[in-house]
Amino acid sequence: MGDMISYPCPDGSSAKGYLAKAEAPKGSLVLIQEWWGLNDQIKRVADRFADAGFTTLAPDLYDGRVTQDADEASHMMTGLDFPGAANQDIRGALQFLKSDGGKAAVLGFCMGGALTIIAGVKLSECDAAVCYYGIPPKEAADPAQMRVPFLGHFATQDDWCTPEAVAALKQDLAQVETPVEIYEYDGEHGFFNDNRTVYNKAASDLSWSRSIAFLERTLG
Numbered sequence: 001m002g003d004m005i006s007y008p009c010p011d012g013s014s015a016k017g018y019l020a021k022a023e024a025p026k027g028s029l030v031l032i033q034e035w036w037g038l039n040d041q042i043k044r045v046a047d048r049f050a051d052a053g054f055t056t057l058a059p060d061l062y063d064g065r066v067t068q069d070a071d072e073a074s075h076m077m078t079g080l081d082f083p084g085a086a087n088q089d090i091r092g093a094l095q096f097l098k099s100d101g102g103k104a105a106v107l108g109f110c111m112g113g114a115l116t117i118i119a120g121v122k123l124s125e126c127d128a129a130v131c132y133y134g135i136p137p138k139e140a141a142d143p144a145q146m147r148v149p150f151l152g153h154f155a156t157q158d159d160w161c162t163p164e165a166v167a168a169l170k171q172d173l174a175q176v177e178t179p180v181e182i183y184e185y186d187g188e189h190g191f192f193n194d195n196r197t198v199y200n201k202a203a204s205d206l207s208w209s210r211s212i213a214f215l216e217r218t219l220g
Contacts (some may be wrong), residue, residue, distance in 0.1 A: 002046055007057070009092035017059040017093060018043050019049035027219025028097035028104035030090055030119075030126075031058040032112025035077040036195065037066030038136055041195045042109075049107075052212055054219070059089040077111050082140060086118045094125035103127040103219040107211065110134050111191060113161075117141050120148045128218035130211050133161045133189050135169055143172040151214045152182040153207045159190040183210060 003019030004022040009015050018038060021098050029049055033042045047055040061080060090106065092114060098106045105128035108116040113134020120129030121141040130151045135143075154166045166184065173180045185203035190196050192204045 002043065002050065003055075004060075007092055007096040009088040010095070011088055013088065015059055015089045015092055017057045017089075018046055018061070019058075020046040020056045022050045022053050023211075024053060025055045025102070026053040026216060027102055027127075028056075029054045029215065030093045030097065030106045031054045031056050032057055032090065032102060032106065032108030032115050033058060033061060034112060034190070035073040036068065037062045037073075037076065038064075039066045039195075041193060043066040043139055048142075054105075054215060055097065057093045059093050061085050082115065082118065082136070086122060090115060090119055091123050093126060094119075094123060096104045098125060104220055105130060105215055107215075108132065108134060110160075110190065114140075117143055117146070120150055121145045128215065130214060132192055132207070133158055135161050135165055138191075143169055144175045146173060146176045146178060146180070149179045149214070149218045150176075150181070151211060152180075153210070154182065154184050155187045155189055155191050155203070156184050157187060159188050180208075181210070181214065183207065 005019045006014045007074045046058045049056040106116045106119040107130035109132040113131040114136040116129050116131045118141040128149045133152045187200035187203045188198040190198045191200040
C-alpha cells in the first residue's frame with residue numbers, strides 16, 4: 001500500500017500524488033490517471049507496479065476530485081490544463097522520482113495515455129513512455145517527435161482512439177529513431193480497467209506482461 005504525498009513542481013508550487021514504493025526498485029514510474037481521477041483503481045495499479053519492482057507516483061491531476069459519471073469526467077478532463085499538467089505535475093513527479101538517480105518512465109491510461117505521449121515528446125526527464133489508448137491533438141505533441149522508447153496498447157473496438165487514429169499514430173511514429181512497439185487488442189476502450197464493464201482480462205494480462213518487459217528493458 002502506498003501513501004499520498006506532496007512533491008515540488010518546477011515552478012515552485014507543490015502537487016499531490018499517490019506514491020507506492022518498490023522494495024528493490026528496477027526503476028521508477030509516473031502513472032497517469034484516466035479521466036475519472038486518481039481513484040482507488042489507479043492506486044491499485046500503482047501498488048501493482050511497485051510490487052513488480054517499479055516505485056510509482058500517480059499525480060492527482062484533479063486535486064482530489066474523482067467521479068464515476070462519464071459526463072462529469074468529461075467536464076473535468078476538458079477543464080484540465082494539459083500543458084500545465086505535463087510541465088508541472090508530471091515533470092515534477094519525474095524530477096522527484098529521479099532525485100536519487102536512475103531512470104523513470106511515464107505510463108498512462110485514456111487521458112493519461114495522451115499525456116504520456118506529450119511527456120515522451122516534450123519532457124527531457126522522461127526516459128520511456130507506455131501509452132494505453134490515448135492520443136493527444138497533434139498541436140499538443142507531434143508523435144513524430146517522440147524522443148524515447150515507446151510502447152502503445154490500443155483496442156480494436158475503440159470509438160475514441162479509433163483504428164484509423166491508431167494507424168495515423170503508427171505512421172507518425174515510423175519516422176522516429178527510438179524503439180517503438182504498438183499492439184492492438186480485441187476489445188474496447190478501457191479494457192485494462194477491472195472496475196469497468198469493458199474490462200478484458202486476456203487483453204489486460206497480455207498488455208501487463210508486455211509493459212513489465214518493456215520497462216525492465218528501458219529502465220534497467
